[in-house]
Amino acid sequence: MGMIFKLVAAAAVCLVALAITAPALAQQRFITVASTTSTEQSGLFGYLLPVFEKKTGIRVRVVAVGTGQALDIGRRGDADVVFVHARPLEEKFVAEGFGVRRFEVMYNDFVLIGPRADAAKVRDTRDIAAALAAIKSAQAPFVSRGDKSGTHFAELALWKAAGIDIVKDKGLWYRDTGQGMGPALNSAAAMNAYILSDRATWLSFRNRAGLVIAVEGDSRLFNQYGIMLVNPQKHPSVKRELGQQFIDWVISPEGQKSIAAYRIGGEQLFFPNYRR
Numbered sequence: 020m021g022m023i024f025k026l027v028a029a030a031a032v033c034l035v036a037l038a039i040t041a042p043a044l045a046q047q048r049f050i051t052v053a054s055t056t057s058t059e060q061s062g063l064f065g066y067l068l069p070v071f072e073k074k075t076g077i078r079v080r081v082v083a084v085g086t087g088q089a090l091d092i093g094r095r096g097d098a099d100v101v102f103v104h105a106r107p108l109e110e111k112f113v114a115e116g117f118g119v120r121r122f123e124v125m126y127n128d129f130v131l132i133g134p135r136a137d138a139a140k141v142r143d144t145r146d147i148a149a150a151l152a153a154i155k156s157a158q159a160p161f162v163s164r165g166d167k168s169g170t171h172f173a174e175l176a177l178w179k180a181a182g183i184d185i186v187k188d189k190g191l192w193y194r195d196t197g198q199g200m201g202p203a204l205n206s207a208a209a210m211n212a213y214i215l216s217d218r219a220t221w222l223s224f225r226n227r228a229g230l231v232i233a234v235e236g237d238s239r240l241f242n243q244y245g246i247m248l249v250n251p252q253k254h255p256s257v258k259r260e261l262g263q264q265f266i267d268w269v270i271s272p273e274g275q276k277s278i279a280a281y282r283i284g285g286e287q288l289f290f291p292n293y294r295r
Contacts, residue, residue, distance in 0.1 A: 059083035085168025096254025133233035160212035165195030
């Protein structure tokens with residue numbers, strides 16, 4: 020009887036151990052993706068991630084911040100994958116050894132949003148540099164994200180293309196908000212101001228008030244997205260295999276088709292463009 024009791028006790032201990040470790044192992048089947056606010060606030064991740072999670076059993080935790088902050092999270096090793104939209108910053112991230120390889124995933128474009136009254140008289144022009152120069156000349160209210168995001172990075176480059184040193188020349192008409200795209204659009208709606216937005220977030224934004232698209236179609240408004248695995252040689256905690264599975268799926272025919280299928284009001288928000 021003593022031997023039988025010991026065997027039963029040992030089996031019970033094993034079952035308890037399995038009951039404890041099984042959920043722990045299941046919880047390890049997740050990755051953290053540091054990404055730009057536009058992929059989250061546009062609803063893209065809400066559409067894509069359930070498809071990926073159902074196929075692989077890997078859960079994805081998204082940290083949605085500006086591109087600069089997302090890359091900083093990757094530099095600290097606090098994410099497994101970075102999915103952002105500022106190519107020069109992404110290439111620097113890889114060149115410094117923080118990212119393994121950059122893959123182009125999809126694109127859309129930026130649009131200049133403005134009040135219907137259009138105090139700067141820029142509506143329907145396709146020259147973004149001329150439009151920004153007109154906004155400055157009119158001292159018309161302009162809201163900047165001011166958060167080192169991909170959109171903020173693009174905005175600064177466009178002011179430069181207009182021949183304006185915005186850091187030096189901005190006045191009370193120029194409002195740095197330090198906000199993500201959705202909150203910055205809310206600020207622009209409240210102030211009846213101009214703002215640069217990615218098209219996807221604008222299409223999903225409902226609090227438009229008197230705002231409309233003022234400028235679109237300039238080739239300088241092209242907006243490319245890239246994805247990178249954080250380098251596990253820099254940060255051994257990075258979940259290399261799981262992270263790479265996510266990247267491989269995003270650039271696979273299935274992932275690219277899923278990106279193309281995401282629409283709001285029948286309008287496609289992102290255009291897949293991975294090329295081997």
